[in-house]
Amino acid sequence: MRILGIGECNDLAAMHAGFVRRGHEVKVFVEDPASHDVHAGLVERVDDWQRELDWVREAGEDGLVLFESAVKGELQDQLRRDGFQVIGGCALGDRLEGDRAFGQQVLRDAGLRTAACHAFTAYEDAMRFVREHPARYVLKFNGANSARTRNFVGEMEDGSDVLAMLGLLAARRRDEGVVDFILMEHLDGVEVGVGAFFNGEAFLQPAVLDFEHKRFFPGELGELTGEMGTIVSYQGARRLFDAVLAPIAPLLREGGYVGYVNVNLIANEQGLWPLEFTSRFGYPGYAICEALHAESWEAIFRRMLRRDGRRFATHDGFACGVVLTVPPFPYAYGYEELGKGMPIMLRPSVTPRDRMRLHFAEVAYVDGQLVTAGSTGYVGVATGIGTTVQEANENALRVARGVVVPNLRYRRDIGERVARSDLARLQSLGWYDSATSLRTHPHPAMA
Structure with missing residues (x-):
């Protein structure tokens, strides 16, 4: 395939690098000058995405424009009208995420109660x-x-x-x-997300559940970072999907949405309370979901674009993602002095399989050395899989321990609350049932 990535900070860098490893042609436009060095030496960056459109068009059905954010929906709509294959979102998707009041009204119209x-x-x-x-x-x-x-x-x-x-x-x-x-x-209950890919006409199955950990420190203390780690699973999402995402399919179809969409919500004894939309790939969610995919991203994308199937293959179990950072993350100021340019090393114990579970983000390859790059100190995410949440966490931490960077920080408790109480409470409320999950492949080996 020929893939042109368009974004502000190259948040899909690990995905683009995977395309390159699998033999695809990839060019990336990065809007933010502070992020121009992200994946330098690993993925080709271009200064003008418009000049690359003929390059994409020449590939025919194998040409793809991939957007990382929810702020360029009108541009995506225009490119589709011009005949390009585009995955990311649309103008409607931008409004669903960016205008919280509008997003809440859409969910009320779909029959859900909102705070x-x-x-x-x-x-x-x-x-x-x-x-x-x-x-x-x-x-x-x-x-x-x-x-x-x-x-x-x-x-x-x-x-x-x-x-x-x-x-x-x-x-x-x-x-x-x-x-x-x-x-x-403010609402009390289990915070959980449900997401799925929409191909412009319908959702692909299975849907995915996610449990985000947004605070910087263990025990949910400190800054709201966006995300320090997440537990995901393609098991047991059907009931939440039917209640939350399925009702908005007609609206997404009308808006021409093609991409991943997620709704974060609170579940308690009074019902479901949707909080917000994510109308794009989640970060680091896409990398954690990949750990449970039995098909490559390009295979899933082809199915979405050609609309020749509404299912893709996934593995049983859970995936855990642990975000790796250096100072001053989650802030940008002071990065040049505190964390940028730090060497990134891998211990000899890191196996080829472990390396595939490391999804680097703000890094660059300089003079033969992998170093921290970008603007905030977001090094990447280590992922692990398991038949239980605890096993997935242990495997993710084992991969994380193989990364050596000065002043590296990460949380060790990703999934503890999920395993201790959230899954059981979600099941007691009637919103999770692993026995009815859409399993298609046995769990991959843990080695």
Whole structure:
């Protein structure tokens, strides 16, 4: 295949590198200058994606344009109208993720209940609201590219900590333009995501469950990073898929969506409470899902584009992903001094199979040495698989321990809460049943 990747930070670098290893032609356009060195020496980067369109078109059915983010949907729609094969999303997908109020309305229209959600464009208005309606809230900024570290999950039942945070943001505000955020009612329960690939007409099966771990430190302490690790499984997702994703298929079809879509939600005794859309590949979710794929990405993509089947082969069990970082992750400032350019080494114990379970992100190959690159210190993700969550975690940590980088950090507890309580509670609520999973292949060897 000929694959042209378009994105801001080369977040799909590990996927592109896999295409290259399997003999495909790959070129990548990276918009952010701070990320131009991501996978330098590993994948070819181009400065003008438009000049490469003829190169893609010449490949016919083997030509693909692949988007990594949920901010260029209109461009994707236009390329499809121009006859190109595109996977990523669409303008509708951008709005589903970036405009949280719209996403919540879509889910309400699909028959789901949603938490009370209040939109604001001024900190002072939000502060007045919290004073008048004291409660526990979650502060989330709109926009698919908004920094997850700016979001804040309130702990105080009267909302006083959220009120204080809003006051700080108002005092520190500079020339950032119009702010755009929501205050969402806080909900208790099992946080779980359900996702699937949509081919423009219908969803492919099976769907996947994911349990994200967003905080920087074990025990869910510290900054909201976006993601420090995740447990995924293609078992037992059918009930959540039928309730959450299946009802929005007509809307996605009308919008011309082609790509992966996920809804994160809370499940409790009162029902399902959807929180937000991810209308793109999740990071590092796509790499963790790959550990359970019995087919390559290009095989799955061909099936989506040609619409010649609505299933792809997966393995039983669970996959665990552990995100590897160096300082100052999850922040960007100070990276040049603290973490950029650090040598990345692999212990002799790392096997070829282990190496395939290492999905490097912000790295480059310089003078024969793999080094940290990019803008934040996101080194990559180590994955492991197992018949249980615990086994998947152990295998992921074994792979992670094989990576040697100065000041490398990662969480060791990815999946502990899932194994201890989340899966059992989700099953007791009627939303998980591994006995009815869509299994197609036996579990791969753990060696």
